[in-house]
Amino acid sequence: MSKRKTIIMPCSGIGKVHGLIAREATYAAADMANAETLCLALLVSGDKDARAKIKDADCIAIDGCPKLCAAKNVEMAGGRVVKSVRVVDSFRGHRGAEPGTATALADDGWKIVREIAADIACGLGKSEVK
Amino acid sequence: MSDGDIKVGIISCSGEEIPEGTISRLATRRVLELMRPGNTVTICLPLFLAGNEAEQDFARKHPTITVDGCGKLCAKKGTEKHSGPVSAALVVSDILDSQCSCCARSAKDRTESDKEAVWLVSEEIAKAVDSILTENGGCCNSEDDTDSATCACSKPVPGMEILVDGKPITVAGLALIFDHLAVNGLAPDDKCGDKLLETVRIYHAIEPEEENAYKAALILAYKTYRRKS
Numbered sequence: 152m153s154k155r156k157t158i159i160m161p162c163s164g165i166g167k168v169h170g171l172i173a174r175e176a177t178y179a180a181a182d183m184a185n186a187e188t189l190c191l192a193l194l195v196s197g198d199k200d201a202r203a204k205i206k207d208a209d210c211i212a213i214d215g216c217p218k219l220c221a222a223k224n225v226e227m228a229g230g231r232v233v234k235s236v237r238v239v240d241s242f243r244g245h246r247g248a249e250p251g252t253a254t255a256l257a258d259d260g261w262k263i264v265r266e267i268a269a270d271i272a273c274g275l276g277k278s279e280v281k
Numbered sequence: 282m283s284d285g286d287i288k289v290g291i292i293s294c295s296g297e298e299i300p301e302g303t304i305s306r307l308a309t310r311r312v313l314e315l316m317r318p319g320n321t322v323t324i325c326l327p328l329f330l331a332g333n334e335a336e337q338d339f340a341r342k343h344p345t346i347t348v349d350g351c352g353k354l355c356a357k358k359g360t361e362k363h364s365g366p367v368s369a370a371l372v373v374s375d376i377l378d379s380q381c382s383c384c385a386r387s388a389k390d391r392t393e394s395d396k397e398a399v400w401l402v403s404e405e406i407a408k409a410v411d412s413i414l415t416e417n418g419g420c421c422n423s424e425d426d427t428d429s430a431t432c433a434c435s436k437p438v439p440g441m442e443i444l445v446d447g448k449p450i451t452v453a454g455l456a457l458i459f460d461h462l463a464v465n466g467l468a469p470d471d472k473c474g475d476k477l478l479e480t481v482r483i484y485h486a487i488e489p490e491e492e493n494a495y496k497a498a499l500i501l502a503y504k505t506y507r508r509k510s
């Protein structure tokens with residue numbers, strides 16, 4: 152198994168519920184898999200410490216929509232994206248779901264958060280919440 | 282852009298690493314949804330940073346406020362680099378000082394301290410919006426903006442109607458204001474008028490000569506609301 156650190160970064164899109172799901176899934180997956188997150192805007196701003204942090208890390212990007220802002224920005228900043236998750240794809244198995252809003256998630260939204268987080272944690276060889 | 286069309290842009294850093302980033306995102310959402318819904322627009326910062334010229338035109342089209350979690354000022358720096366100077370730059374850690382030491386990053390860990398922090402920061406953002414609107418002579422409240430740079434969920438919250446001097450007036454988000462005050466222990470008695478007036482006028486313009494009529498209407502509405510809830 153890779154010894155590289157894992158850093159999970161969401162787009163945190165402010166306009167849609169998908170952005171909030173990406174953000175909450177990041178925190179949940181980081182808890183489950185003992186991984187870290189990093190401010191995406193800080194990385195993109197060129198901050199030296201942030202760039203150094205991702206240099207030797209495997210990055211997982213969680214994006215709300217197909218514009219893939221997190222994945223693109225991480226790559227533009229020199230990061231290595233080993234997995235790119237699209238929240239919009241997770242909705243396929245949840246037709247008619249009422250996930251909440253960009254401000255607060257409803258039960259369906261939290262369900263999708265847990266699924267994405269569990270999938271990421273599983274891929275990292277972790278399956279239990281800390 | 283005519284005076285009546287002025288929309289203030291708000292760009293939040295939404296920093297993922299610290300609670301202040303979560304507060305910046307939520308306070309921005311609160312201003313867009315509840316406090317100044319007709320006068321504000323936003324754009325996702327990562328989209329803006331990775332975006333094409335249309336997205337990066339945002340701060341040239343709208344007088345823009347940035348809301349950053351900490352002194353690294355990622356939203357401000359990114360906006361100024363890609364789009365132009367900002368009209369105001371707010372920093373959550375400066376506004377809250379040490380008050381956010383027990384705040385959380387995730388909604389699942391949120392407590393009353395987080396709500397209070399979001400409330401305080403959103404009030405500062407709303408004040409900055411108002412001062413930009415005043416400077417630009419704009420005070421429109423149209424809700425049919427179709428600006429392509431606007432994010433999809435910035436829809437206004439429903440209002441509640443009160444009778445001010447016998448005249449029906451709708452106050453946006455009044456139920457949420459009442460809920461907040463109830464949680465903070467405001468009793469529904471005849472002494473609650475000053476607090477109601479002070480809070481509601483942050484979100485809803487009240488002329489000095491209307492104060493007494495609003496106070497009476499708000500006391501009545503708050504008592505009725507608390508009886509029902």
Ligand code: SF4
Pocket residue numbers: 190191192193294295296297298299301302349350351352353354355356
């Ligand atoms: S301003 Fe601070 S909290 Fe916001 S993205 Fe930058 S480093 Fe993170």
